[in-house]
Amino acid sequence: MADSVVLDAVDLHILRLLQNDARSTYRELAAEVGVAPSTCLDRVARLRRTGVILGHRLQLNPAKLGRGLEALLLVQVRPHRRELIGPFVDRIRALPESRALFHLTGPDDYLVHVAVADPADLQRLVLDEFTSRREVARVETRLIFQQWECGPLLPPTPSAHLSSD
Amino acid sequence: MADSVVLDAVDLHILRLLQNDARSTYRELAAEVGVAPSTCLDRVARLRRTGVILGHRLQLNPAKLGRGLEALLLVQVRPHRRELIGPFVDRIRALPESRALFHLTGPDDYLVHVAVADPADLQRLVLDEFTSRREVARVETRLIFQQWECGPLLPPTPSAHLSSD
DNA sequence: GTTGAAATTTAATGTCG
DNA sequence: CGACATTAAATTTCAAC
Numbered sequence: 547m548a549d550s551v552v553l554d555a556v557d558l559h560i561l562r563l564l565q566n567d568a569r570s571t572y573r574e575l576a577a578e579v580g581v582a583p584s585t586c587l588d589r590v591a592r593l594r595r596t597g598v599i600l601g602h603r604l605q606l607n608p609a610k611l612g613r614g615l616e617a618l619l620l621v622q623v624r625p626h627r628r629e630l631i632g633p634f635v636d637r638i639r640a641l642p643e644s645r646a647l648f649h650l651t652g653p654d655d656y657l658v659h660v661a662v663a664d665p666a667d668l669q670r671l672v673l674d675e676f677t678s679r680r681e682v683a684r685v686e687t688r689l690i691f692q693q694w695e696c697g698p699l700l701p702p703t704p705s706a707h708l709s710s711d
Numbered sequence: 712m713a714d715s716v717v718l719d720a721v722d723l724h725i726l727r728l729l730q731n732d733a734r735s736t737y738r739e740l741a742a743e744v745g746v747a748p749s750t751c752l753d754r755v756a757r758l759r760r761t762g763v764i765l766g767h768r769l770q771l772n773p774a775k776l777g778r779g780l781e782a783l784l785l786v787q788v789r790p791h792r793r794e795l796i797g798p799f800v801d802r803i804r805a806l807p808e809s810r811a812l813f814h815l816t817g818p819d820d821y822l823v824h825v826a827v828a829d830p831a832d833l834q835r836l837v838l839d840e841f842t843s844r845r846e847v848a849r850v851e852t853r854l855i856f857q858q859w860e861c862g863p864l865l866p867p868t869p870s871a872h873l874s875s876d
Numbered sequence: 877g878t879t880g881a882a883a884t885t886t887a888a889t890g891t892c893g
Numbered sequence: 894c895g896a897c898a899t900t901a902a903a904t905t906t907c908a909a910c
Contacts, residue, residue, distance in 0.1 A: 551775050561769075561771070564769045565768070565769050565771070567766070567767070568733070568766075568767040568768055568769040569767045571904080571906085572905075572906070572907095573904085573905070581877085582877050583877095583905085583906085583907095584877070584878080584906095584908090585877075587906070587907065596775065597772050597775055598771060598772055598775040598776065599769060599770070599771060599772075600770040600771060600772050601732070601733075601770045602732070602733040602734045602767055602768070602769060602770065603730070603733055603767070603768050603769075604726075604729045604730050604733040604764060604767060604768075605764070605765040605766045605767065605768050606726070606730070606763060606764060606765060606864050607762050607763055607764075607765050608864060610716050610761065610762055610763040611763065611864060611865065611866045612866045612867050612868075613864070613866075613867065618813065618822065635859065638861075639859050639862065640862060641862075642862065642865060643867075644861035644862065645861055645864065646858065646859070646860060646861060647858065647861060648783065648855050648857075648858045648859075649855070649856040649857040649858070650783065650854065650855060650856065651853050651854040652851070652853040652854075654853075657783065661864065662867070663867050667867065686817070688815045688816050688817040688819075688822075689815065689817075690813050690814070690815060691814040691816065692814045693811065693813045693814070694800065694804055694811065694812045694813075695768075695811060696803075696804050696806070696809035696812060697804065697806075697807065697809065699771050699773060699776060699778065699807075699810065699826065700776065700807060701777045701778075702777050702807070702808075702827070702828050702832065703777075736883090736884060736885080737884080737885070737886095738883090738884070738885095746898090747897065747898050747899080748884090748898095749886080749887090749897075749898070749899080749900095750896080750897055750898075752885075752887090753896085753897085756886095
C-alpha cells in the first residue's frame with residue numbers, strides 16, 4: 547500500500563481541482579473534467595480508499611485566533627535515544643502551540659512549527675516547554691516573517707502514468 | 712480585520728470538530744455541539760466571513776503520488792533585496808516539488824519544504840533550481856525522517872473569550 | 877453514463893430571551 | 894434587537910438501472 551497508485555488524466559484533473567478548492571461539488575468537478583458526476587464520485591472514493599487522499603483539513607487563520615506570531619524551533623535532543631524521543635514527540639504534539647513537527651537529518655534533530663500570541667508568549671513556550679526539559683540540549687528560534695502555500699502536489703511525471711492511445 | 716474575533720463556546724466546539732474532519736455535515740456538528748443545524752451553518756458562515764476559516768484543503772499522501780522523499784531546504788539569498796527575493800519566491804512557489812515556503816529570521820533567509828521521488832531527484836532539484844541560481848548563496852538540505860500534524864489550532868486562552876454568566 | 881430517490885445544504889420565516 | 898429553531902426549497906450525494 548506504500549507504492550504509488552496508477553492515476554489517469556481524469557484522476558489528476560480531479561486532484562488538481564480539489565486542491566484548489568476541496569469543497570467543490572461532484573457536479574462542478576464533472577463539468578470541469580468532462581465526465582459524469584457519478585464518475586467523479588467513484589474516482590474520489592477510489593482515491594480515498596487507496597490512500598492518495600488522506601483527508602480534508604480546515605485551513606485556519608492563526609492571527610484571528612490570537613496567535614499572530616509564528617516561529618520555527620530547531621531542537622537538539624540529547625541523548626537521541628528511543629526512550630527519550632518517544633515521550634518528547636508526544637509532549638510536543640500535545641502542546642496547543644504546536645502546528646507541525648518534523649524529525650530531521652542534520653545537526654538539529656527536530657523542527658517544530660509553533661503559533662503563539664506574541665514574543666513574550668514565545669519566550670514562555672521556549673523556556674517552559676523546551677529548554678527546561680533535560681533531554682533538550684539546544685533550541686534555536688527562528689521567527690516566520692511570511693509563509694506561502696505552494697502549488698498542487700502532483701506526480702513528478704504525469705505523462706508517464708498515462709496511456710497514450 | 713487583523714484583530715482576533717470573539718468566539719464563544721459554540722464556535723470553539725465547531726472549530727475543534729471541523730479540524731478533526733472538515734467534511735462533517737452541519738447535522739453531525741449540530742448533534743455533537745447541541746444546537747440546530749442552521750445555527751451551525753450560521754456560525755461557520757460567520758467564521759468564514761470574518762476570516763477565521765480561510766478555506767478547506769485536501770490532505771494528500773505524497774508517497775502515493777511518487778514523491779516518497781521529503782526534505783527541508785535552508786536557503787540563503789544574497790543580496791537579500793526586494794528585487795531579487797520577489798522573483799525568487801515566485802519561482803520556488805511554482806516548482807511542482809515545493810509544498811511550503813517560509814521567510815525567516817536567522818542565518819537562513821528561506822526554508823522550503825519539498826517532496827521528491829528519491830535522493831537523485833532531490834539532488835537534481837537542489838542543483839538545477841537552487842544552487843545554479845546567482846541569488847542563492849547557500850543551500851542546506853535536511854531530510855525528513857518523519858512528520859506529524861499537531862492538535863487543533865485554538866485560541867490561547869479559551870476561557871478569556873467566554874462570558875462566564 | 878443516466879436517472880431518480882434520499883440526504884444535505886441553504887435561505888426564509890417564526891420565536892424566545 | 895440579536896440569536897437560535899423550525900420549516901421548506903434547491904442542491905448534492907449516491908445507488909440502481
